[in-house]
Amino acid sequence: MSIENSEPNAPSNPLSNARIVLVHTTHPGNIGAVARAMKNMGLQQLYLVKPKAFPHERAIWRSASAVDILDNAVVVETLEEAVADCGLVVGTSARGRRIPWPLVNPRVCAEKVYPELAQHPVALVFGREDRGLTNEELQACHLHVNIPASEDYSSLNLGMAVQVVSYELRMHHLAMQDQLSTDEMQEWDTRMARVDEIERMFVHLEETLIEMDFLNPAAPKQLMTRLRRLYNRTRMDDLEVQMMRGILTSTQQWVRKARDK
Structure with a gap:
């Protein structure tokens, strides 16, 4: 399997099609922390759905050297606008729902998401700091991802949650790169001797x-x-x-x- 898809518009780096979407973020510092987490893992696209305060100096301060992520962030009014051009939408869910929905952990999420990044943008949607995504917002997602934190203390801040999901996506990306690099003969100039x-x-x-x-x-x-x-x-x-x-x-x-x- 090649990292570069045969599709004519396939990106050279599939991670460039991974989109982090933050819905109604209250604290601008959390937006900065998310930008930093994204840049650590090689993600670039940040969409903000009706943030309470952005741009904001606290977001810049918390982003460290990831100000470019903030500068290129897209601010929209609704989740529908943020994911309109995406082929797959994954929503983060911290609790079970009345109606079962496809639910995976971040590692399995990365395995499912990565092959589609070569075809179209994929949105990874994170909800409000205090209550996450609403049922309606989760129902707009194809897939739900849950971080299996300890039952004794399952609270994750927004930056940490994005870091975990982004990390698994990057690790899958690196694994695919390693798989290609182990094929030493893929671009050999002549056939192997019989x-x-x-x-x-x-x-x-x-x-x-x-x-x-x-x-x-x-x-x-x-x-x-x-x-x-x-x-x-x-x-x-x-x-x-x-x-x-x-x-x-x-x-x-x-x-x-x-x-x-």
């Missing part, structure tokens, strides 16, 4: 070593076994095998000419 080609090279190598009097066929010991182990530690492509065969052929010709003198 087993039969490698075997012919080993036969050619053994013949050459015998001609050079480096290998005594009557007492070979473990020479060819160790050479096999040496070459097999690196996968050879077809051009590399051809180069080796060319070197061995030239070596044989040199040995034969030396003997003929």
Whole structure:
């Protein structure tokens, strides 16, 4: 699976399509804390639904070096405006609802959200500091995410909640990057050598070593076994095998000419 989707408008970094939406935030400092959490995790889009006070110096102070997130924040009047162009909307929910809704933890949320980021913006919606999202707002979401905090003390401030959800999204992003980076041969310039080609090279190598009097066929010991182990530690492509065969052929010709003198 490639991080860069084949869609013509797919973003080079899917996280750029992750949108944090804050609904009716009361304290401007919390907006700053959210901006900082977002920048820590590589998220850029911040939408504010009717915040009580924004712009505000306290938001700037709490954002530390994430003022650019605040500068680019989009302020709208309704949740509908904030998510109108999104293909998936995820609402944070701290409690069970009368009507069951698809509910996941942040890790599973990241797994579900990430593949869609290459196709369209995805909104992660966070509610008011004191009471979260209303039932009506939650019903506007496709999916609900709940942070499984300790039952003894489950209170999370807004910045912490955004940090947790954003962290899981970033970790999934990094895992996908690592998965791609482990495929060392994905952009190789030629095909890998076949087993039969490698075997012919080993036969050619053994013949050459015998001609050079480096290998005594009557007492070979473990020479060819160790050479096999040496070459097999690196996968050879077809051009590399051809180069080796060319070197061995030239070596044989040199040995034969030396003997003929």
